[in-house]
Amino acid sequence: MAMRSFFNEIKGLKVKDLPAYLKPMLTISKAKEVVGKGLDNYHKKYILTSSPDPLFHVCFGGMIFSYLVALPEERRHLAHQQHAKEHGGH
Numbered sequence: 001m002a003m004r005s006f007f008n009e010i011k012g013l014k015v016k017d018l019p020a021y022l023k024p025m026l027t028i029s030k031a032k033e034v035v036g037k038g039l040d041n042y043h044k045k046y047i048l049t050s051s052p053d054p055l056f057h058v059c060f061g062g063m064i065f066s067y068l069v070a071l072p073e074e075r076r077h078l079a080h081q082q083h084a085k086e087h088g089g090h
Contacts, residue, residue: 046054
């Protein structure tokens with residue numbers, strides 16, 4: 001929903017006016033404000049309602065994180081295995 005409203009806001013702007021419009025939104029203070037608002041909304045939606053969803057978020061987030069951390073090593077292993085197969089290695 002937020003992306004749709006953002007798109008509708010910038011749809012009427014000219015390309016040369018876009019940087020001046022976006023620059024105030026891309027500051028550290030604005031980023032802190034947006035993150036704080038998101039955390040407050042998350043707390044209100046999940047923590048205060050005693051929902052089990054935060055536990056699921058942590059579990060799935062941990063699985064995704066561990067997969068992404070192991071991915072480069074796995075890709076190197078598969079490339080080495082493919083190289084060995086092509087060149088008759090063991």
